[in-house]
Amino acid sequence: MTALGRWGKVPSLMLRPFTLHRPRTAVEACELLARLGDDAAPYAGGTELLLLMKEGLARPRHLVDVKRIAGLDAIGEDGAGLVIGATVTHRALERSPLVKTRCPVMAEVARHVANVRVRNVGTVGGNLAFADPHSDLATLFLALDARVELISPHRRRQLPIADFVRGPWETARAPDELLATVRLTPWAGRVAAAYVKFGVYERPTLGIAVALQLEDGGDGGARVADARIAIGCVNPRPARVPGAEARLRGCAVAELEGASGAVAELAAASADPADDLHGSADYKREMVAVFTRRALGAAAARSRGAQPAARYPYAVVA
Numbered sequence: 001m002t003a004l005g006r007w008g009k010v011p012s013l014m015l016r017p018f019t020l021h022r023p024r025t026a027v028e029a030c031e032l033l034a035r036l037g038d039d040a041a042p043y044a045g046g047t048e049l050l051l052l053m054k055e056g057l058a059r060p061r062h063l064v065d066v067k068r069i070a071g072l073d074a075i076g077e078d079g080a081g082l083v084i085g086a087t088v089t090h091r092a093l094e095r096s097p098l099v100k101t102r103c104p105v106m107a108e109v110a111r112h113v114a115n116v117r118v119r120n121v122g123t124v125g126g127n128l129a130f131a132d133p134h135s136d137l138a139t140l141f142l143a144l145d146a147r148v149e150l151i152s153p154h155r156r157r158q159l160p161i162a163d164f165v166r167g168p169w170e171t172a173r174a175p176d177e178l179l180a181t182v183r184l185t186p187w188a189g190r191v192a193a194a195y196v197k198f199g200v201y202e203r204p205t206l207g208i209a210v211a212l213q214l215e216d217g218g219d220g221g222a223r224v225a226d227a228r229i230a231i232g233c234v235n236p237r238p239a240r241v242p243g244a245e246a247r248l249r250g251c252a253v254a255e256l257e258g259a260s261g262a263v264a265e266l267a268a269a270s271a272d273p274a275d276d277l278h279g280s281a282d283y284k285r286e287m288v289a290v291f292t293r294r295a296l297g298a299a300a301a302r303s304r305g306a307q308p309a310a311r312y313p314y315a316v317v318a
């Protein structure tokens, strides 16, 4: 469904009256969504939804507050890996000792989302369910092979993030479904990852995520066993670059910097940008090349056990 639902545009900066429902369980919330249909929307931090409502772009008459649902704000582990509840805020993700230990790049990315006011109330689930193309989390989660878990009164299903985010403000979520958790299975062994973003507005113009799984190269050095590169913000939805990932597989860590030019060109060629206020399509394609090189450089430094030294204006190396 689209994040805007079927509500029409009404020019007003006032919130229209609505009924706030505060279910205590996920089942209760899903039953409300099923019963109220298009008249209802899940409501978490409200950083997107309330803006839309004030602008008259969304007019739900019922908000189903998901923040009081027990357990949905938890960050934990199961047998397969990390489980992040939908109502976990960016701030909680940034500060979680478990996330810092198991997936440090995620804590760093969360630290650079928006500003502290948005991070304090904005949630992981709200970010993904809104499917704004300028999402750092969706890009990072794509590179990390994350899956979302959706629940409804009658079923529970998991989808890879690539299948969940269908396009700008559009996801595979059915109206009576709730996004419950995001699940990540960290790669075994050594991993080096980096996320580089760039932007001059509140939301990023570009985000590049790189994750490298490392193995013993047999010659005393390490090499890349598997790789993920995801481009965010410039395409209608975050996209991986299979050609660039294939180029990196088997590459010795010592040769990563040398491969970065070819990898950056493959990434730029795969991009599908449009002209908008963030810049022209040509500009964005060029920036994809530049920032893929930088992200790979940061991941290469981490592969060697070093910290990336580079700092650029407006850019964040997480």
Ligand SMILES: Cc1cc2nc3c(=O)[nH]c(=O)nc-3n(C[C@H](O)[C@H](O)[C@H](O)COP(=O)(O)OP(=O)(O)OC[C@H]3O[C@@H](n4cnc5c(N)ncnc54)[C@H](O)[C@@H]3O)c2cc1C
Pocket: 003, 004, 041, 042, 043, 044, 045, 046, 047, 048, 049, 050, 066, 086, 087, 112, 113, 114, 115, 118, 121, 122, 123, 124, 125, 126, 127, 129, 130, 134, 135, 136, 137, 173, 177, 178, 179, 180, 202, 203, 204
């Ligand atoms: C000024 C500003 C700057 C920003 N900068 C960045 C940035 O740099 N990087 C970035 O990644 N993001 C950025 N964002 C986006 C921000 O991350 C999101 O606004 C926030 O995470 C949304 O979460 P929320 O809980 O407030 O969602 P809400 O506003 O409550 O909901 C958003 C949408 O998701 C639906 N929804 C919410 N929770 C669920 C659920 N559990 N299941 C199903 N549907 C649900 C709602 O119905 C609604 O359609 C920015 C936002 C603002 C306002």
